[in-house]
Amino acid sequence: MTVAPRPAIKHDDLAAQRAIVEEIRALPFTGARAILPRIRRPRQARPAPLPLLFASLPEQRRPPRPWEQPLATEAALSPTPWALTPEELAEVEALVIGRYKGDADTRTSCMRWDAWIADGRSPTSEILQLPGVIASGHIDVLETRLGWAAKVSYATTKKCLAHGRPIRPDFDEEGLFFWETREAAVQYAAYRAWSSVQDYQERPDRVRRAWARFASEMQEFLARCGIDATRPPAPGLKRIVMPRERERELGRLAEAEKAAAKAAARVEPDDGVPGETRLGRHLIRIGAIEPPSPLALKRRRLKEERAAAARAAPIEDEEPVPAPAVEPAPGLALTMDMGRLSKAHWSDRTDPADRFEVACPPFHLHDKDAVDPVDEFLGQVVGIEPARTLLFRRRVTGGIFGREVGTRYVLLRFWDDKQGQVWHQAVEGEDDRAVHQAIETTVARYWGSMAA
Known part of the structure; x- marks a missing residue:
């Protein structure tokens, strides 16, 4: 059985509300929930906006703080x-x-x-x-x-x-x-x-x-x-x-030189033979030109053989070319600056307190109970591209070298070595040439191990 909803009554109609209550009380109790009419209330009007106080006063700003002042505080020449x-x-x-x-x-x-x-x-x-x-x-x-x-x-x-x-x-x-x-x-x-x-x-x-x-x-x-x-x-x-x-002028020149070097590295030499350059290969691939014929390839091979024979033939009636003079070893430049953290090998980084720094020196021989290195740190060798190179002098006899006190040696950690292995080599002599010779020997050993 469907019960029709009661019509809505106003919120201030007390007589209608009282009649509804009496009607419900006279009905027999059935346990069903009584349906009450909806009370209709009037919609409240929007409140009036508050008045704008002090609208006519000029805008006030706080004075600038000292660190907000421009850097140039003195008008000077x-x-x-x-x-x-x-x-x-x-x-x-x-x-x-x-x-x-x-x-x-x-x-x-x-x-x-x-x-x-x-x-x-x-x-x-x-x-x-x-x-x-x-x-x-x-x-x-x-x-x-x-x-x-x-x-x-x-x-x-x-x-x-x-x-x-x-x-x-x-x-x-x-x-x-x-x-x-x-x-x-x-x-x-x-x-x-x-x-x-x-x-x-x-x-x-x-x-x-x-x-x-x-x-x-x-x-x-x-x-x-x-x-x-x-x-x-x-x-x-x-x-x-x-x-x-x-x-700024030097910066523009350096950037132009860098861009020119990159552009020159991207250009492929053109020897005039179709299919041997990047442009030729591209034209053959898209069908713009025909690939070189067997006859063209044979002519190219014969031309290269004649050029190789001419280079190998001895030159008559001409003085022999003197051997190049041995250049002296470059001067030894040392520095105590270990560089920036982003440019350092991960094994060269330390965490002294709450920030990472580049250790100085970043790797050396340590005592078990001492903080300072066993050997004297002379500095980092400037200009060695493959690895970070440090120069030390022995303070004690023995160790990994078995050398006497005062002997110099180099330690190298190569940039492309993910394991961070330290390569060492003793310096035979007290001049700069001996240091460079030890570095070249260590680099050759490292590349030889990589090739093996």
Whole structure:
């Protein structure tokens, strides 16, 4: 049995609602659920919009924070480029050109630059610590051939800000430059590290506020250590070794030379015989030309045989060609810089605390209970492409060589060796030629093992 629905009643019709209740109470109890009418309520009107307060007042903005100010805070004339000797200018240009070329050229030019600019000196390190403060600072500074350079870092257990490299020039819109004084180099590195917090302005508010607090803590910490990180040093202390325009010009020339070398490597020589070049093979494949006939192939073979016989025949009435003179061994260039982490072999990477670094030296002989290497580390040999090559001097007698104290040897780890095996070879002699001879012997042994 289908029960018709009751008509809807208004929400304020109390008499109709009371009549429905009395009607339901008079019905006999059957256990079935009673059907009640739908209550119809009026739709509420939209609330009026709130008045706009202070609409006529001008927009107010907070003043910019110190690290949001532009880097050039002093309106001063640009300093003139530093007067360089021809040798110094050639080294700077080689560094710039190598950076614009491929990975191999960049690595070689950087290693050569590091060995030349340091002139045998090592950076001076200083750790900044204050009583009752967990954070610490680190300063690496070096007086190079062309001026002072520094690296300043400030770190806590969770964050770190740093800038600079003690063996590389800084750069800005004026060009590459060093500094005349140690204080100027340290202050500039600290200023760039402190102002780098503006890179986080596009992050969420929580991250931006956290880095703003960290920058304030860094400013206060360095101020207590006597370093003003809120402003750069005077522009007159710069030693510009290469203007920006010259750097861009060298970059364009290096990129054009690199593109030309790639284009020349892709061109296949054309000897005039159909089917022997890439274009000829393509034309034969699509049916544009016919493949060479047996007669054409026979003529080509006879031509090559006559050319080979002419080359093998002795030349009469002509003086013999003198043997090429033996070139002296190249000079030995060493560096203490182990390079960047992304360019290092995976076995050369260490994890000192919370970040990966390139070990220096990355591989050597160790005592079981000592941290320092058993032997004296003389440096990394510059210009060895197949492998990273380190030069050592024996401090104790015995070991893997059984040599006496003072004997030099080289350790090589090849870039294409996935296992990271270290190859060693003793140096027979004290001159640079002996070191190169030991390296050539080790490379020959490695390639011989790969061929076997």
